[in-house]
Amino acid sequence: MTAIKTRMIDFSINDHTAPGYLAQPVDGQAHPGVVVIQEWWGLVLHIKDVSERFAREGFVALAPDLYHGQAADEPDEARKLAMALDANRAVQEIAAAARYLKKMENVALQKVGVVGWCMGGGLSLSTAAHHADLIGAAVVFYGRPLTASDTVKLKVPVLGLYADHDQSIPLEAVRAFEAEMKKQNVPHEVHIYPGTSHAFFNDARPQIYQAEAAEDAWQKTLAWFRKYLVDS
Numbered sequence: 001m002t003a004i005k006t007r008m009i010d011f012s013i014n015d016h017t018a019p020g021y022l023a024q025p026v027d028g029q030a031h032p033g034v035v036v037i038q039e040w041w042g043l044v045l046h047i048k049d050v051s052e053r054f055a056r057e058g059f060v061a062l063a064p065d066l067y068h069g070q071a072a073d074e075p076d077e078a079r080k081l082a083m084a085l086d087a088n089r090a091v092q093e094i095a096a097a098a099r100y101l102k103k104m105e106n107v108a109l110q111k112v113g114v115v116g117w118c119m120g121g122g123l124s125l126s127t128a129a130h131h132a133d134l135i136g137a138a139v140v141f142y143g144r145p146l147t148a149s150d151t152v153k154l155k156v157p158v159l160g161l162y163a164d165h166d167q168s169i170p171l172e173a174v175r176a177f178e179a180e181m182k183k184q185n186v187p188h189e190v191h192i193y194p195g196t197s198h199a200f201f202n203d204a205r206p207q208i209y210q211a212e213a214a215e216d217a218w219q220k221t222l223a224w225f226r227k228y229l230v231d232s
Contacts, residue, residue: 002027004055006048011064013096020064020097021048023055030108032229033101035094036063037116037123039202040082042071046204057222060107064097066090066123082119087126094127098134111136111156113225116143118168118199129153137228139221142169142198145177157187159224161217163196191220 002025010017036051043065054061072078098112116124121143128138132155139159181188193213200210
């Protein structure tokens with residue numbers, strides 16, 4: 001397993017800076033970059049851990065702190081933080097994180113990947129749709145699908161990973177998004193995991209975590225990024 005190092009950083013966006021958690025291999029080689037986007041809880045230990053997993057698999061991972069130091073551990077508190085988040089600002093910060101990665105000496109020159117969960121999943125799609133110049137591949141874990149008008153703007157490959165019992169993201173919306181991507185000739189795969197519910201990937205929440213589905217989704221995510229950020 002690749003040795004890694006981690007640290008909090010500040011990256012530039014317009015006339016200010018934003019914080020983020022950077023995890024990277026220490027082998028002196030160039031690696032693909034991935035922006036890791038938080039759930040509505042914030043930049044919590046789980047998101048930092050996932051960033052470290054990416055680094056051990058040979059990616060330079062940057063998780064922007066979209067709440068700028070705030071985090072939640074109760075749903076009501078998380079909902080308030082999510083509702084207060086300016087989605088346009090969040091997308092701009094995610095794009096700025098991608099630009100930061102592209103400028104790093106140990107990040108390969110290819111476009112950057114973007115991956116998110118729940119709220120972050122929807123933001124990963126929005127960033128991919130509006131910043132095709134930066135993003136080379138997107139992965140969405142049970143995030144809100146794009147509207148048809150935004151799907152038209154998608155130019156990058158999309159991997160969708162969804163639960164079949166998700167009260168937040170109806171399967172009808174997922175299927176409609178899948179059909180729209182097909183119509184727009186967007187390279188994509190959509191996987192719906194039987195017997196799972198929203199946030200099945202989050203191993204910090206054992207009441208909803210589904211290990212088998214989470215491992216399969218993780219392997220699909222790594223394969224997707226390796227295909228479109230490394231092999232293409």
